[in-house]
Amino acid sequence: MIVKNVLLAIVAATLALAGSPAGSGKWTEVSPSFRVQECAGGKASGDTFTLPKSPNGSTSGAGCSNGHLRAERRYVNDYTSGVHQFGGEFKITSLTGTHISLKQTHGVDITYFMLAVKSNGDIYSIGDGKTIASGVAKVGDTVRINTIHDANKKTYSVYVNGKESYTDNNAPIDTFYDKFGAYTANSGSGAITVTWSDIQFWTQ
Numbered sequence: 001m002i003v004k005n006v007l008l009a010i011v012a013a014t015l016a017l018a019g020s021p022a023g024s025g026k027w028t029e030v031s032p033s034f035r036v037q038e039c040a041g042g043k044a045s046g047d048t049f050t051l052p053k054s055p056n057g058s059t060s061g062a063g064c065s066n067g068h069l070r071a072e073r074r075y076v077n078d079y080t081s082g083v084h085q086f087g088g089e090f091k092i093t094s095l096t097g098t099h100i101s102l103k104q105t106h107g108v109d110i111t112y113f114m115l116a117v118k119s120n121g122d123i124y125s126i127g128d129g130k131t132i133a134s135g136v137a138k139v140g141d142t143v144r145i146n147t148i149h150d151a152n153k154k155t156y157s158v159y160v161n162g163k164e165s166y167t168d169n170n171a172p173i174d175t176f177y178d179k180f181g182a183y184t185a186n187s188g189s190g191a192i193t194v195t196w197s198d199i200q201f202w203t204q
């Protein structure tokens, strides 16, 4: 009985940890809906997102006009103000490509923040090229990402495995929404298979 209770406590603690928001203050969990976007050969199957090596030439479908490889969820949580947090974990199960965005905080007019991985496991920001965490996202690694966007104060932070690793104190003004999955930006190429889990959203 004691062993069982200890095990239950460990399971409970692990679940609580997996779903914890980063940062301070009181967070309210929200559950926005999403639309799946598959472009140029990208495939989303549940929480698993796969891009082939190169695009299939098609530009039809939502979010596909630039012909880039994409398999993503576009969340319908559009906001212009308030404080918004995303949390989730990804694990790359195969990767022969590089410069692939796994998480975006997108503006309707501006492509704002794109978190991306390189084939060496670095996580970086596509917009300003800054390295966010070195070598932590190799094939098989589970990486927890939290992003906090204070649209009132125009601040944006990224937490990698619980540690604040990127801050922008001059975020732009726009209407924003969250995306995750896999997307090859200008300099990127496939292939990749990545699985996301423990996806949560909070607001303040």
Ligand SMILES: *[C@@H]1O[C@H](CO)[C@@H](O)[C@H](O)[C@H]1NC(C)=O
Pocket: 038, 039, 040, 041, 042, 043, 056, 057, 058, 061
């Ligand atoms: C290319 O892939 C997309 C899905 O990502 C699919 O909808 C489209 O039909 C494919 N086009 C061709 C020509 O294979």
